[in-house]
Amino acid sequence: MDVILQPAPALTWRTIGGILDFYVFLGPDPASVIEQYVEVIGYPAMPIYWALGYHLCRWGYHTSNSTWEVVKSLRNYRIPQDVQWNDIDYMDQFLDFTFDSTKFGTLPDLVKDLHAHDQRYVMILDPGISSVQPDGSYWPYDEGLRRDVFIKDAEGKTLIGKVWPGLTAYPDFSDDVTHEWWHENLQRFHEKVPFDGLWIDMNEPSNFLDGSTNGCPSSSLENPPYTPGILGGLLRAKTVCATAQQKQSIHYNMHSLYGLMEAKASASALKRIVAKRPFVISRSTFPSQGMYSGHWLGDNRSQWKDMYTSIAGILTFNLLGIPLVGADICGFSEEPQEELCVRWTQLGAFYPFTRNHNAIDMKPQDPTAFSPLARTAMKQALLLRYSLYPVLYTLFHHAHVHGHTVARPIMFEFPKDVKTYGIDKQFLWGKSLLVTPVLDPGVDYVDGYFPEGLWYDYYTGDSLHSKGEDLRLHAPLDKINLHLREGSITPTQAPNLTLWVSSGQPLHLVSALSDDGSASGDLFWDDGESIDTYENNLYSYIIFNVTQNVMTSQVLHSNVEATYITVETAAFYGVKQKPSRVLLNSQDAAFTYRANQLTVGELSLLNKGVYHIIKHKYSQCC
Template identity: 90%
Template sequence: MSRSVSSDVILQPAPALTWRTIGGILDFYVFLGPDPASVIQQYVEVIGYPAMPIYWALGYHLCRWGYNSSDSTWETVKSMRNYGIPQDVQWNDIDYMEHFLDFTFDSAKFATLPDLVKDLHAHDQRYVMILDPGISSSQPEGSYWPFDEGLRRDIFIKDAEGKTLIGTVWPGLTAYPDFSNDVTHEWWYDNLKRFHDKVPFDGVWIDMNEPSNFLDGSTEGCPSNSLENPPYTPGILGGLLRAKTVCATAQQKLSIHYNVHSLYGLMEAKASASALKRIVAKKPFVISRSTFPSQGMYSGHWLGDNRSQWKDLYTSIAGILTFNLLGIPLVGADICGFSEEPQEELCVRWTQLGAFYPFTRNHNTINMRDPTAFSPLARTAMKQALLLRYSLFPLLYTLFHHAHVHGHTVARPIMFEFPKDIKTYGIDKQFLWGKSLLVTPVLDPGMDYVEGYFPEGLWYDYYTGEAVRSKGEELRLDAPLDKINLHLREGSVTPTQAPNLTLWVSSGQPLHLVSALSDDGSASGDLFWDDGESIDTYENNQYAYIVFNVSQNVMTSEVLRTHEEATYITVETAAFYGVKQKPSRVLVNSQDATFTYRANQVLTVADLGLNLSQNFTISWM
C-alpha cells in the first residue's frame, strides 16, 4: 500500500492492522512469499533494489555536533590514528557552515577545512558533511548565490498564493527547494559542485528533510481550509499537518505539498546521489534522515537522534532490522547515543553492537566524548570491535551485493532463516549477518555473560571454532567487557581479511576462509569483489565472483567470474571447524601442505599463497 498522505497504522492485539488515513489513492500490493525473505525480495522488486555502497561506506564513521573548528576535528582524527583505532570517514555537523548557510564554511573557525580533507585523502580516509534543505532567504541580495540563483531559476516551494514560502530553520528565514522539479536537481548539483571545488568532500549527509521547520507552516501561517484542517487528523506531532513543517497547501511542481510531503527526503536523496555521481564519478554516498519506499536506491539512513541509554542501545536492533526489511540495508544508529553523556561501559557495548550495524557511525552532541577520550581498557575494547568489523569486510561487501542484485537483507532477523521455529519470531536482541553469522550482543549494564537463543542445529564459536549443538534453546555465553559473541551456522564458508586502520588498506590484505562444517562435512559460501568504487560494476560485468564449496574432505574454489582487482588478492589461510578426526595429510592443489589440528576439531592450513582469481582445492585424508 503506497501513499504519501498522512495516516495512522494501528497494530491490534489480534493479528490485524487498522489504517486510518485522511484520503489519497489506495494501492494494495500483496506479496505471497511463501517465506519472510521471499516477501521482502518481492517488495524490493517493486520499489527498486538498493544501491551497492562504495567500499568505504562500510568502514567506521565518526561525527559530532560541536567540534567547533576544523582544527579540533583534525585533532580527533589524529588522536584516532595515534591510538590505532580504525576510521574511514570523518564527518562535520552544522558547525562547519558560515552562520549555518548551506554550501559555505566558516572562514575563521574552519579555515583549515580544505587542508583537513586533503590530509584525510592522503591517509585513505574520506570526508562527509551535513546539508539541510532550508536555504537562507535573508542574506543581502547578491551575497548568497544558492538563494539568488534559486530565485532566478524559480526552484523554491511556493505558498498557496504563488509566493516563495518562507519558514525558519538553523540559518533563520529559509526557502525550501522543490525537489519534485528537475530544474532543482540541476541547481542542487551546481551548488554541490561549486562547494566541492573548495572542499573536496566525498559524500553528503542530508538532514532536516521531512522537511523540517521551526515554525508551523510558514512565516505567514497557512490558509484555513479542508487541506490544512482535514476532517480527521492522525496522531501526529502537534495535531496539525503543518506542525513543524510547511503548509499542506504549499505548491510544488509535481503537486500540492499535501500529496507529496512524505516524498521530500526521497527526492532530495535522488538529487544528491545524482549530483555526487557527476562530481566524483564514483558510487555516491548519501545518508538521509527522512526516507520513503525506494530510498535504498539513492541513500542509506541513520535512525535519528537517540539517547545515551541502555534502552536505546537495545531498541536500535529493531530499527536496523526494520530498515533492512524496507529495502534500505545501509542503516545504523548513533553509536554510544547522540544526546547525554554516555557511560564508558555503555559506549563499549554500543561500539561492539555498532560494529555489526550495516552502517557504523559514532555521532554525539555538543561537548560529548569520542572513542579516544575513554580509559585505555575501553579504548582497546572499542578498537578490537572495529578491527573485528574490518576483518569481516569481505563477508559484509558480499552481503550488500546480494541486497543490490537479489533484494536480500544484510542484517537479518533470525526468523528469516528459521521461519518454522516460532521461538525465533519475537527475537529482537540478536540478529544475523546474512544467513550464517549470529550476533549476540550484551544490552544490559554490569553483565559478564549474555543469554542468546540458538535455533536447532550446529553452531560454532566464531573465535575458537568450539561447537555448540542446540536443540533450539537459550544458552548462556561468557561475555566479558571486551567481547561480543559471534557464532557461525553450520554449512557456511565465511571469507575474512586481516584488518587495518582503513578499508582501503585492509581490503588489499590476504583472505582467511572459515568453513563451519555440517555433520556431513559440507559447507558453502561466496565472495563478490570489485574495485570498490566504480559505478555499476555488476551491471557492467566489472567484478569477480567466487564460490566456495566443501564436501567429503575437499574444499573447492570455483571462479565464476574474474576481474583484475581479484588478481591482487591471495588466500593465505583456511580454517575448517568441525573436522571430526585429525587428518594424516592435507593437500593443496594436490601438493602436500603443513597444517595444524586442535582438539576442538579445528583444522587450519596456513601459508597458502593462493591467487583468488584461480580455482584451487584443499583436501585432507
C-alpha cells in the same frame, strides 16, 4: 494516514484521501516477501567500499583543527577510521554551501590530509536556504530565485519558514531544474572543500515554525476532517503548509516524498562530481530510498534502552529495502557511561552503517576519550568489523542484486521455529553469522537463543549442538559473542586502519562444517567504488565448497583488471580427527590441528578462474 496494529492480529487503516493500490507479496517465507517487495520499489544501491568503515561525527567540534585532532588521535592509537564528519558547526552562520573561514579555515587542509591517509570526509547539508542575506551576496538563494526552484505558498509567493540559518526557502526537489541548481551548488562548494559524501538532514522538511512566517490558509487540506496522530496534531506542525505549491503537485500530496527526492538529487549530483558511487545518508525516507541513500535512526539517547531498541530499527530498515542503516553509536544526547559506550561500539560494529555521533555540549565519546581498557575493547570491536569486510561487502551485493537483507532477523532463516519470532536482542549477518550483544550494564555474560543445529564460536571454533534453546554465554567487557552456523564458509581479511588497506589483504577462509563435513560460501569482489560494476561485468564472484574432506574454490565470474585477491589461509571448524596429510592442488601442504579445528596456511592462491583444492587425508587406523 494512520495504520494501527491490533492484537487480533489485524490492521486498522484510517486514511483521509488518496488512491490505494494494494500489492500482496505471497512469499512463501519472510525473506521471499522482502525480495518481492524490493523488486517493486527498486533494489538498493551498491555502497562505495568506505561506506562500510567506521564513521566518526559530533555536533560541537567547534573548529576544523579540533576535528583534525580527533582524527590524529585515532591514528595515534591505531584505531580504524574511514570517514570523518562535521555537523552544522562547519558552516558560516549555518548557511548551506559555506564554511566558517574563522573557525574552520583549515577545513580544506583537513580534507586533503584525510585523502592522503585513504580516509574520507562527509558534511551535513540541510534543505533550508537562507532568504535574508544581502542581495547578491548569497548565490544559492539569488540563483534559486532566478531559476524559480523554491516551494511556493498558496498565493504563488516563495514560502518562507525558519530553520538553523533563520528565515529560509525550501527547494522543490520535484522539479528537474532544482536538481541542476542543487548540483551546481555542490560543485561550487566541492571546488573549495572536496567532500566525499553528503548527510542530508531536516528533510521532512523540518521547520521551526508551523507552516510558514505567514501561517497557512484555512482549508480542508490544512484542516482535514480527520487528522492522523502526528506531532502537534496539525499537518503543518513543524513543517510547511499542506497547501504549499510544488512543480508536480501541492505539498499535501508530496510531503512524505521530500527526503526521497532530495536524496535522488544529491546522489545524482555526487555521481557527476566525484564520478564514483555516491554516499548519501538521509534522515527522512520513503519506499525506494535505498536506491539513492542510506539512513540513520535519528537522535537517540545515551541509554541502555536506546541501544537495545536500535536493533529493531536496524532490522526494520533492512526489511524496507534500505540496508545501509545504523544508529548513533554511544547515543546522541546525554553523556554515556564508559561501559555503555564499549558495549554499544561492539554492537555498532555490526550495524551495516557504523557511525559514532553525539550532541553539542556533551563530553567526547570517540574511542580515544575513554580509559585504556575501554579504548582497547572498542578498537578490537572495530578491527573485528574490518576483518569481516568481505562478508559484509558480499551481503550488500546480494541486497543490490537480489533484494536480500544484510542484517537479518533470526526468524528469516528459521521460519518454522516459533521461538525465533520475538527475538529482538540478537540478529544475523546474512544466513550464518549470529550476533549476540550485551545490552545490560554490569554483567559479564549474555543469554542468547540458538536455533536447532550445530553452531561454532567464531573466535575459538568450539562447537555447540543446540536443540533450539537459550544458552548463557561468557561475555567479558572486551568481547561480543559471535557464532557461525554450520555449513557456512566465511571469508575474512587481516584488518587495518582503513578499508582501502584492509581490502588489499589476502583472504582467510573459515569453514564451519556440518555434521556431514559440508560447507559453502561465496565472495563478491570489485574495485569498491566504480558505478555499476556488476551491471558492467567488472567484478569477480567466487563460490567456496567443502564436501567429503575436499575444499574447492570456483571462480564463476572473473575480471582480473577490476579485482585482485588471493587466499592465504583456511580454517576448518568441526574436523573430527587429525588428518595425516593435507594436499593443496595435489601437493602436500603445512597444517596444524587442535580440538576439532584444522588450519592450513601459506596457500597463496590467486583468483584465476580455476579450482583450488584442499584435501584432507586420514591415516588408516585400527
